[in-house]
Amino acid sequence: MERLIRKAVIPCAGLGTRFLPATKAQPKEMLPVFDRPAIQYIIEEALSARIDNIVLVTGRGKQAIENHFDKSFELEHYLKQKKQFRLLKNVENISDLTDIFYIRQKEPLGLGHAINCTRNYISNEPFAVFLADDLIYSSQPAISQLIEVYNKYQGAVLAVEEVSKEFISQYGVIKPKQIGDGVYIVEDIIEKPAAAAAPSNLGVVGRYILVPEIFNLLPKVKKGQNGEIQLTDAIRLLAKKMPVYAVKIKGKRYDTGDKLGYMKASIEYALRDKEIGAKLKNYITKL
Numbered sequence: 488m489e490r491l492i493r494k495a496v497i498p499c500a501g502l503g504t505r506f507l508p509a510t511k512a513q514p515k516e517m518l519p520v521f522d523r524p525a526i527q528y529i530i531e532e533a534l535s536a537r538i539d540n541i542v543l544v545t546g547r548g549k550q551a552i553e554n555h556f557d558k559s560f561e562l563e564h565y566l567k568q569k570k571q572f573r574l575l576k577n578v579e580n581i582s583d584l585t586d587i588f589y590i591r592q593k594e595p596l597g598l599g600h601a602i603n604c605t606r607n608y609i610s611n612e613p614f615a616v617f618l619a620d621d622l623i624y625s626s627q628p629a630i631s632q633l634i635e636v637y638n639k640y641q642g643a644v645l646a647v648e649e650v651s652k653e654f655i656s657q658y659g660v661i662k663p664k665q666i667g668d669g670v671y672i673v674e675d676i677i678e679k680p681a682a683a684a685a686p687s688n689l690g691v692v693g694r695y696i697l698v699p700e701i702f703n704l705l706p707k708v709k710k711g712q713n714g715e716i717q718l719t720d721a722i723r724l725l726a727k728k729m730p731v732y733a734v735k736i737k738g739k740r741y742d743t744g745d746k747l748g749y750m751k752a753s754i755e756y757a758l759r760d761k762e763i764g765a766k767l768k769n770y771i772t773k774l
């Protein structure tokens with residue numbers, strides 16, 4: 488029987504060390520990419536796939552995320568008085584997006600651990616995972632591309648993209664068996680392999696459909712690289728028990744947790760904007 492993907496987990500409890508000092512006192516998910524915080528694009532992607540049961544895993548110092556999606560009475564009152572109705576609508580729209588649930592990860596023990604914190608919320612159904620660092624600009628929302636594969640095969644699905652040899656050691660890398668156009672069975676998966684040991688050039692990027700069986704496996708995973716509980720290790724165990732799939736994402740991905748990736752995203756999202764895109768292009772060309 489087909490099961491709908493109704494719930495999403497967005498882990499946001501990482502420390503963002505690659506982006507220090509910007510992330511010393513503010514969550515990296517709140518850094519603006521052009522005109523809105525990175526996390527807002529992610530929530531919008533989930534909603535565009537009609538996933539409106541959203542849980543964010545947060546940690547200390549992440550309150551700004553909750554405030555962003557909450558009502559802001561003082562600001563709304565001020566904008567009303569000043570008759571700045573366009574801005575008012577914009578601000579109101581954010582808190583109206585959806586209800587968001589928050590779970591605290593008390594210590595940043597890794598992505599796998601963060602996901603395991605949501606086990607009672609997710610309970611016994613398949614769910615989507617979004618890593619807020621990865622913005623994917625595409626005509627079909629990236630998560631919908633995974634849901635299509637999930638609907639066909641009814642198993643966990645990972646988003647992958649081709650990665651050059653130079654960078655492959657920064658990714659979880661799959662050993663793929665192709666079963667369709669850009670669709671694979673994951674025969675194995677290795678976290679951050681040396682380039683020579685990488686089983687393919689297909690690296691996992693920040694979108695997943697996971698099945699509840701993952702919650703039986705996460706507690707079995709031992710601390711891996713950096714002393715963290717890796718989601719990759721649990722997926723590896725899952726792939727031994729049941730088919731796990733991967734799909735090559737159609738779209739452009741930006742790693743906004745990395746300084747260069749962040750700048751590329753900010754510039755390109757601004758270049759696509761109707762109001763300032765052409766002016767920015769003109770400015771950059773002159774530079």
Ligand code: UTP
Nearest residue numbers: 498499500501502503504505595596597598601
């Ligand atoms: P990353 O390793 O990319 O994020 O984790 P980080 O730890 O915040 O970043 P750097 O490397 O120090 O700059 C991938 C995702 O998993 C979440 C992060 O918030 C990010 O979305 N995460 C990571 C957690 O929620 N908890 C953790 O303990 C670790």
